[in-house]
Amino acid sequence: MFLQVLRAKIHRARVTATDLNYEGSITIDETLMEAAGILPYERVQILNLSNGERAETYVIKGNPDSGEIVLNGAIARLAQVGDLVIILSYGFVEEEKSALITPVVVLVDENNSIIRVQS
Secondary structure, eight states, rough: OEEEEEEEEEEEOOOEEETTTTTSSEEEEEEHHHTTOTTTTOOOEEEETTOOEEEEEEEEEEOTOOOOEEEGGGGGOOOOTEEEEHHHHHHHEEEGGGOOOOOEEEOOOSOOOOEEOOO
């Protein structure tokens, strides 16, 4: 049996823009994606700490070292520029191995620059 477990987390990122007219997704600074091990087009969950909203979408690679966290399409309605969000990525592992999984946690500052990566 396989279990879905937390694989990666970008913690307390600040939304830098929203684009309602885009097709949909979240644009994440490539440097943050690489630090967390999140891949382009990977499904992620976004938790908005500022208003309690939760949503799922897919990732688009943003410019490296830009700090950009952009909510695109319908998900843009769930946040405002400046809101703090947690971005979560999950994976499937065999139940026996689930206790061995340690997610990568990327902690960022107010500019979405990496403070620390925990794994």
